[in-house]
Amino acid sequence: MALDIKTCGMKDEAAIEAALSRGASHVGFISFPRSPRHLEIEAMAALRRLVGSRALVTVVAVDPDDALLDKIVASVSPDWLQLHGHETPERVLEVKQRFSRPVMKAVSIGSAEDVGRVATYLPVADRLLLDAKRPKGSALPGGNGVSFDWRLLDALDDGTLYMLSGGLDAGNVGGALGRRGVTGLDVSSGLESAPGVKDVSLIHRFFDALEAAGQAPAPGKTQERKAS
Numbered sequence: 001m002a003l004d005i006k007t008c009g010m011k012d013e014a015a016i017e018a019a020l021s022r023g024a025s026h027v028g029f030i031s032f033p034r035s036p037r038h039l040e041i042e043a044m045a046a047l048r049r050l051v052g053s054r055a056l057v058t059v060v061a062v063d064p065d066d067a068l069l070d071k072i073v074a075s076v077s078p079d080w081l082q083l084h085g086h087e088t089p090e091r092v093l094e095v096k097q098r099f100s101r102p103v104m105k106a107v108s109i110g111s112a113e114d115v116g117r118v119a120t121y122l123p124v125a126d127r128l129l130l131d132a133k134r135p136k137g138s139a140l141p142g143g144n145g146v147s148f149d150w151r152l153l154d155a156l157d158d159g160t161l162y163m164l165s166g167g168l169d170a171g172n173v174g175g176a177l178g179r180r181g182v183t184g185l186d187v188s189s190g191l192e193s194a195p196g197v198k199d200v201s202l203i204h205r206f207f208d209a210l211e212a213a214g215q216a217p218a219p220g221k222t223q224e225r226k227a228s
């Protein structure tokens with residue numbers, strides 16, 4: 001089965017069109033003012049209209065309160081909400097129920113202990129996103145362009161499905177393919193010429209690398225609309 005490919009931190013039409021033309025299943029927008037990829041709600045809503053139903057729009061927020069989520073859901077109408085902060089399993093469930101949207105929960109992985117926390121989100125998150133830990137000194141909980149040691153994930157229980165992120169790019173994506181449990185890939189910095197600046201040629205290079213490794217996403221097709 002082809003993997004889902006989430007191109008994240010998208011801010012401009014050319015980059016979105018390039019990603020969609022190559023079969024991105026998800027387009028991610030960042031709501032986090034400290035990020036170079038942050039979008040105000042109005043800009044996000046306009047780009048959401050551009051995407052339409054061609055991919056699943058995912059809005060990424062970090063420990064958002066209900067007021068922010070209210071605005072995002074009302075104005076952007078995302079297909080998915082991604083929680084990328086310290087949200088507890090209880091908060092994930094609350095967000096799902098209150099906003100009637102599937103929730104992707106990001107879990108930062110840097111140690112065996114982090115891998116152990118993944119199971120606590122399985123009963124509540126519609127999808128897990130396993131990302132690298134924030135490097136020391138970074139203001140961002142994600143989108144740092146760094147990978148983690150994927151071998152740590154070998155300790156996950158059999159059947160644990162997840163989207164992988166953290167420092168993916170055309171050069172290393174081949175190594176992510178075929179790992180047990182990976183159902184999707186989430187990429188942001190690896191498509192950029194500078195923080196927050198997507199580069200169409202890097203987008204094509206990323207999808208070329210996927211194709212060269214035998215993973216050809218089908219434009220307009222999403223493998224998994226709901227869970228996992």
Ligand SMILES: O=C(O)c1ccccc1N[C@@H]1O[C@H](COP(=O)(O)O)[C@@H](O)[C@H]1O
Pocket residue numbers: 007008009028030032035036037038060061062084131140141142143144145146165166167168186187188189190
């Ligand atoms: O991208 C950001 O700026 C960001 C800000 C706040 C929370 C999450 C963020 N990004 C997420 O991190 C992954 C991995 O990014 P990268 O490929 O390592 O740069 C990204 O796809 C977003 O889901």
